[in-house]
Amino acid sequence: MLVALFHHAPPNIDGTRLKQFDQSTVTSRKGSQAPTPPQAVKGIGKKVAKPDYSESKIVLAMVGLPARGKSYLSNKLMIYLKWLEYDVKVFNVGQLRRTRAKQKAQQSGIKEDHSASFFSHNNPEATLSRERLAEDSLEMLIKWLKDGGNVGIHDATNSSRERRAKIEARVNKEPGMTLIFLESVCDDPAVIAANVALKVSSGDPDYKDFSPDKARADFLRRIAEYEKVYETITEPHLSYLRITNVGREVTVSRINGYLSSRIAFYLMNLHLKPRSIFFSRHGESQYNVEGKLGGDSLLSPRGMEYSKALPALIKENIGDQPLTVWTSTLRRTIQTGENLQYTKLTWKSLDELDAGVCDGMTYEEIEHAYPDDFANRDEDKFNYRYRGGESYRDVVLRLEPVIMELERQENILIIGHQAILRCLYAYFHYLPQEDLPYIKIPLHTVIKLTPRAYGCEEERYPLPITAVDTHRAKPRAAQPVAQASSARQYFAPEDQAA
Template structure:
């Protein structure tokens, strides 16, 4: 990362890391500020960041190098992508990074600069994020704000933005004012292309994303997976309740996305907002197991049933899909969600598990077991470094379709043995 303080570098670093991990690329952030806080006593004032404070400068340089060394060692042993989160605001510092990362360790390097000269964006970032930093835990907000403004001025005094002439050998992108303009210079390879595409789609406008499963379906009542069934009577009641809930929320410029399956379209039918049908939002394809109960799958395909329990994320139904396949299918949905303002997604259990895993930063082992009950609405409000989550349970009964990971692969809970005959 490159840029002055309060330009959204850590926001970009964390968001990019979450995305790359979600698509299966092992990624980690190395934040130099955390190294500095561990190496020094309690933060006192912006004087620590003065260019003429030689003692502090030595500490800061050592922390930057320690983080860089740890990052490269991690890449050698475990990782695929590392994000070096620091200001890196001088030609000299970036040349040092290049020498360590490329010349010494032989890794590829891509700089991402967040350049911002919009006072409103900068002030909002300082107030929302920086005054709540661990540096200011013992300082009131007004004093913290003033101190941080002085800190920025110290960095400005020696700031050298990425330069296409002087640093023409580097691969980099520059993001101006949170995406109003983007410049890309010499990006190379598949990973860098994905990074560029992703960062060109994100924005920081306030918005909320609502997620809900379709109302209870006829096949849900029978304990059967997949298919394209109509809603049950209780499912139709939920559709009415959902429309009322959304109306009462008074959501500006709401868009509604459903899958192309009947149960999601029927669930969203009463909502007064523009609607889109996404094939990518269709439920996971269970292949030869479509419209079967878990008990039938266990009896007819016991080896497949046990294999899925052993590695649910990577297991692929014969002639069907895996959760890993589903994540790949949903990547365009995530890209478009990042571009949008307020959206309601009406989809399916496996699909919503994947979307929740992205927004809540869940790994591939947790993802297939996230609870997404019927007749529940999840509201996600993206914040500086994560998501605020609110859940609304609509008081309309529905079957429980959640299956926990069994302690013994291939075994089945009692509720799935009896549900078919309810």
Template sequence: MCVSCQFLIHLSVCVCVCVCVCVCVCVCVSASVPQFTNSPTVIVMVGLPARGKTYISKKLTRYLNWIGVPTKVFNVGQYRRDATQSYKSYEFFRPDNQEAMKIRKACAIAALKDVCAYFMQEQGQVAVFDATNTTIERREVILSFAKENGYKVRWSVYVCVSVCTDLSCVCVCAQQVKLSSPDYAGCDKEEAVADFLKRIECYKVTYISLNDEKDRCLSYIKIFNVGSRYLVNRVQDHIQSRIVYYLMNIHVAPRFIYLTRHGESELNLVGRIGGDSGLSPQGNKFASALGGYMRSQCIRDLKVWTSHMKRTIQTAEGLGVPYEQWKALNEIDAGVCEEMTYEEIQDHYPEEFALRDQNKYRYRYPKGESYEDLVQRLEPVIMELERQENVLVVCHQAVMRCLLAYFLDKSAAELPYLKCPLHTVLKLTPVAYGCKVESIFLNIEAVNTHRDKPVVSQHMPSYRLICTKSNTSFVDHTGCQESQCSDVPTPSPTSNKTLQDLTKLSLQLYTHTHR
């Protein structure tokens, strides 16, 4: 064989190995982010102003992001405010105002283009197109845009119609939300109410809702009077079924949700995680104090939920009221690390300790759970919380973080580091577009179990490349194949520069061995 052929074979082997590395890394990265949708989904809101469309949009987006579906709201009203700078009066929304109609259509198209960019460039999975969309023409524009831009990956379109014939609900929405919008900043309240009601009348002139016969081919849900009745048509995929399930569980009745951890436990005192120990003397004091505090709140028909673990049950018994046990509320399973201190974990499992610090949300304890697993376990709890009125949840640190992240719209990166101290009650009051939080410390001292987010080194764990006749895959220090353990950090894909460097290295090695 000639020298040139030997070099080409050597170079080909090097590049092939590099390509294998790239392919393996790409598979690992995608495996770490759950894909709930086979195709991007556009949720199209439909309804007159003050029908709760933005409320539904924000709440649904918060839920989908919490369960791991990247979702974003595109509010066309904000595009209109950015384009027109200042709002003058309801006359902007008159159907015979041709100049304004052009601006409104341009704003809708701009929002749709941003939806397209969100799917293509940011790997979004669901976009909520929040606007009135009250005319057939506007809905046809949206459907055509979805068809034209979904030529590579088909877009799924799901329509959410909010119908409200109860004028008291409309008035409440107008008073609580619309009059505080930027359109009416600095306006007299009575003048703002009059202008907004005239704006609604402008929309009514051209409003045509979905027709159950003519639009039978569309996938949609109609919500009547903020959830008193529903009509669901043609649910076609998994994400649409999740959307329907969620929307049929939420309500807008005023309520309070109280979140608290169990009283200080015996294992808390010695710094050990997990386990199923009882309360310490201070923990028992907290149980009594919690009972006194809840009685002072004078909440009628309060429901109390606990986990199946001793420390939450003992805490709830101090209330002197019936309570309901949820296995789903059990603390995160630390697997082989149960009842160990963080120092012991670092000594016995240094690689695991380091990996958890690098991605605490997706890291899974050996034979245990991750925060990501815990969120999936807690979804039925969230659904039931949305259905209920006043509830006290006595739970654990990791569980409370997950629940709090849902109500406060915190990201997966923030979730594992939310502060949930012992002997403190968080009182949540759902409001129009979010949640008001009050923190009440019951003046019973306890140990601090919070561990701040560490400064992680930029150097990732080393991987060794296993090459056999049957397969090629990354294996981490523990010997766990990356394709099965998506929680382990993945090295970055090999760049073109790296390939060039490998080519130069191959040439140098070849030259050295053939001198």
């Protein structure tokens, strides 16, 4: 058995994926004149097909005591993989239990007792009920994979060798399905206490009629019941990851294949340290004023004014905490950050969406030169790739290393471009692809995101410096709005409640 053990080191700001900011090496990537399309070019691009992930079938079974971060890990993984266009769903046994109990109470008037005694293995009737819930949830998951899903996450304690053996035996009956166990171990008293506090203070229906002190005491008794029978993964033949204290230490055993390895690498980069992620577009550029796409133009006078005002706003929010500034390699982002007294790093991956033959043109010029393609892009902006350039789908794929590094880091300010920040914003707010290209990211505004256990909080700070509005609304549709929420879901979706 091959086992890899990883310990998290302090955030690496000198990694090979990052290039140290150096003003002296900044050069123009593209000329400032609009290109003249060759006469033979009849269109500006084509739609990009979604990758075929139909062969990917993974059952990811969680393992761990209550209040150890299982739901946090499963939720984060779901968001990441769905951002990369895999079809992922979490099947949470606790949600299924509460949903069925609610239905039973509505139909028969009988309210089940789900206090700590329900989770005791000395309670045969409740133990049988919990086993059936876990089995039913797994059956729903497997059916969903057969119907086209890629990764089904079985979010339950799965805390005994007997339970894991049953899961293994059931999945082995399905050809082409891979089983991975993900164990979340936590022995940090502060983290456990915070998870317990979140559980009893966030509206959990199990404790609807409990006082906070009584709810906490009962939940601790529930944990104690599970501890009596808990068995960490030691089965040598299983494929598994063990994550200790949410990323401080990771053990990887028998993980094979592209998607399985991708999952492992992502989970190894997560942490729970408090942090803020700031997004800002570059200051207004000369091309913004002229209504042109792309290019490598300098800032306008108003953009320079924003560059000078930005440090005070960031300092007001970050105080004396450390902060790293990331920019693209284009001059307008580097100029915007030149007055910030923090470590600065440039990413080629943060360069703006490449408009190909349309680089340096206005939307009016594009519509006149390529009317059919202009209309087609409006119909499916996420998938449309400029001739010689990129689609939003292409940008999402090249931003994956940025996401990985963002998950590892603490306080970060990204000075970027409209399309780039839309893609990153959609990841943190779990927005659908069809809305992604229309997210409003205005100039001269700082967006502050604060990741939480079950979502992301947001604040916006517009500076009173006039700038052109470069936003183009989604044709014939409402403007997408992020529903910033850090609330946990307690009931199963309709398709998982039957």
